Amino acid sequence: MSTLERLPVDEPPERRPTDLQERLERVRALLEAADQTGLADYLSPLHPSDLADLVEELEEEDRLRVLSALPAELASETLAEMESEEHPEEILVALEPERIGELVGELAVDDAVDLIGELPPDEQARVLATIPRVDAGELRELLRYDEESAGGIMTPELVAVSVHLTAGEAIEEVRRQAQEIEGAFYTIYVVNLFRRLVGTISLQELVVADPGTPLEQLVQPPAATVPAEMDQEEVGRIIARYNLVSVAVVGP
Known part of the structure; x- marks a missing residue:
C-alpha cells in the first residue's frame, strides 16, 4: 500500500497569496501615477489566474492599461484565464491593432478560437487581420465549426x-x-x-x-x-x- 508524505515547500514570495484588495490599491496607485514600468514590474511576477482576478475588478480603461503594460505572453495568459462573463474578447478588440496581434500570437490555438469566436464577424475579421496570413487561415478553419462539436474543441497543435x-x-x-x-x-x-x-x-x-x-x-x-x-x-x-x-x- 502506498502512502503520501507531507513535505515542506518553500513557496516563492511572488506566488504567495496576497489580499486582492491590497493588490488593487497598489495597481490603482500605479495607474494614477501613469507608471507603466512600475505596473509591469509589480504585476509580472504574478500568476495569470491571480492577474485575471485582479483585472476583472478594474474598469475597462484600466483593464486596457494593465494588459498593455504586461509582457505579451503574460497578458495573453491573463485574458485566457478570465471568466467568460467578463468578456475578455471585448478587451482584446479594444487594444491597439499591433498589440492585438502580439496577444493572439501568444495564445494557445484553442484559447484564441474561444476568444475570437465570441466576437461578431466584422470584429473577428479585424482581429485576424493583425496576425500572419497562415495563422489567420488556421484560425478561420477552426472558427467555422460549431463550438459544441469535435471540430470546435480540437486543436491543430499535435505531433x-x-x-x-x-x-x-x-x-x-x-x-x-x-x-x-x-x-x-x-x-x-x-x-x-x-x-x-x-x-x-x-x-x-x-x-x-x-x-x-x-x-x-x-x-x-x-x-x-x-x-x-x-x-x-x-x-x-x-x-x-x-x-x-x-x-x-x-x-x-
Whole structure:
C-alpha cells in the first residue's frame, strides 16, 4: 500500500497569496501615477489566474492599461484565464491593432478560437487581420465549426510523424515539432505520405523502442477517431470508453 508524505515547500514570495484588495490599491496607485514600468514590474511576477482576478475588478480603461503594460505572453495568459462573463474578447478588440496581434500570437490555438469566436464577424475579421496570413487561415478553419462539436474543441497543435521513419528518426522529428507547440503531449500520430492517419504510438513506446526499428512495426491502429461534426459530449463518451488521452478528429 502506498502512502503520501507531507513535505515542506518553500513557496516563492511572488506566488504567495496576497489580499486582492491590497493588490488593487497598489495597481490603482500605479495607474494614477501613469507608471507603466512600475505596473509591469509589480504585476509580472504574478500568476495569470491571480492577474485575471485582479483585472476583472478594474474598469475597462484600466483593464486596457494593465494588459498593455504586461509582457505579451503574460497578458495573453491573463485574458485566457478570465471568466467568460467578463468578456475578455471585448478587451482584446479594444487594444491597439499591433498589440492585438502580439496577444493572439501568444495564445494557445484553442484559447484564441474561444476568444475570437465570441466576437461578431466584422470584429473577428479585424482581429485576424493583425496576425500572419497562415495563422489567420488556421484560425478561420477552426472558427467555422460549431463550438459544441469535435471540430470546435480540437486543436491543430499535435505531433505527427511519417510511417516511413525509424524510431530514432521519429524521435528527432518529435523533438523538432515539440518546440513549436504548447503544452504536454503523450500520443504521437503516425501518417502516410498523404497525411492520412495510419495509427498512433505513445511517447513512452517510441522512446524505449530500438532506434533502428521501422515505425510501421510499432504503430497501432487508432482505438477510435471522430468526425469534426460530432457533438462534444459524444466525443467525451468515446474518450472515456476507450480510456484515451486524446482522440483524432478526421475528415472525409
